[in-house]
Amino acid sequence: GTIDLAVIPGDGIGPEVVEQALKVLTRAAGNAGLEVAPTEYRLGAEAWLETGETLSEETMTRLRGHDAILFGAVGADPKSAEVPSGLIEREILLRLRFAFDHFINLRPSRLFPGAVSPLSEPGEIDFVVVREGTEGPYVGNGGVIRKDTPQEIATEVSINTAHGVERLVRFAFEKAQSRPRRKLTLIHKNNVLVNAGGLYARTFDRIAGEYPEVSTDYLHVDAATIFMTTDPARFDVIVTDNLFGDILTDQAGAITGGIGYAACGNINAEGTAPSMFEPVHGSAPDIAGRGVADPTAAVLASALLLRHLGHEAAALDVEAAVERDMAGKGTAPRTTHQVGEAILAE
Ligand code: NAI
Ligand code: MG
Helix, strand or coil, X not given: CEEEEEEEEECCCHHHHHHHHHHHHHHHHHHCCCEEEEEECCCCHHHHHHHCCCCCXXXXXXXXXXXXXXXXXXXXXXXXXXXXXXXXXXXXXXXXXXXXXXXXXXXEEECCCCCCCCCCCCCCCEEEEEEECCCEHHHCCEEEECCCCCCCEEEECCECCHHHHHHHHHHHHHHHHCCCCCEEEEEEXXXXXXXXXXXXXXXXXXXXXXXXXXXXXXXXXHHHXXXXXXXXXXXXXXXXXXXXXXXXXXXXHHHCCCHHHCEEEXXXXXXXXXXEEEECCCCCCCCCCCCCCCCHHHHHHHHHHHHHCCCHHHHHHHXXXXXXXXXXXXXXXXXXXXXXHHHHHC
């Protein structure tokens, strides 16, 4: 078979890390008897400065036709005055997430051998956060009245639908069922956010009945942040809403050695549009152009992409190569290209 792949390298270190990831992806797919047919799309702050376009309808239509999207990072140097703050991220990243219904934001967190956790006794960290991607307080349902007066009122209403919560929770149970420990933790704040939290808890408890092999528990989000520092090994699969998931996954990235190793999938689990896989980090203008960005997160994103498309063996192949590279890498600084080549060799 052939993987019809859209590639959006983006800005800054995006193209640098994507080049390495695409190389590893192509090799792993090849080992599994698959061909990768990439189509590159030039999107991001630099492209916007040249063309005045962030993401046209025509490009959206073309992107929709691919099997999956490999995404680097977009965004200008925040110090640059030419690009309005957040414009590129909103009009490209958020737009793709909503238009392609990426209702699952999947973030595995694993402490690889050789990675350095800031925790003194991290234990075995190997969990997956299943974060909601299209609802909650991020939908833009709010506004400001009496702006710039002492009576200003700002609202940001969290939207949670039975449909949205059900498909999220169901995905999380399937994920937990497929992993050896079969454990699922719901994280919310349902003692205070009784309406949204109640919908989550009731949906979770109802669907739990269909998965008797999965053990379940519940944590309030504030307590969850404590456990993520004191006992991260307790987690297997976490399911949570958009906002809590955003915060928890940054904390999860920090305890597993930092931003250079964190990958995520923006997944449309119903298959009605292509899913998109990316390193969690941004365009890193402070190191862009120097060839020193760590491409590992982008490489791990390509493993998530392979897994999503059903090529589990190829995904494991990539992850095992990263694991061997991390274990043997030593402490000398390496260039982006050197890391990519080392993973390829593994
Ligand atoms: P950033 O993630 O780009 O950089 C934060 C820090 O981590 C920097 O010191 C950077 O050098 C370092 N870093 C990031 N990735 C690295 C890698 N692979 N290897 C080594 N070091 C790495 O976040 P920042 O600086 O807040 O944002 C820069 C731009 O990226 C902004 O325009 C921001 O809006 C955008 N951004 C885009 C994202 C995306 O496309 N998904 C996500 C986050 C930020
Ligand atoms: Mg975030």
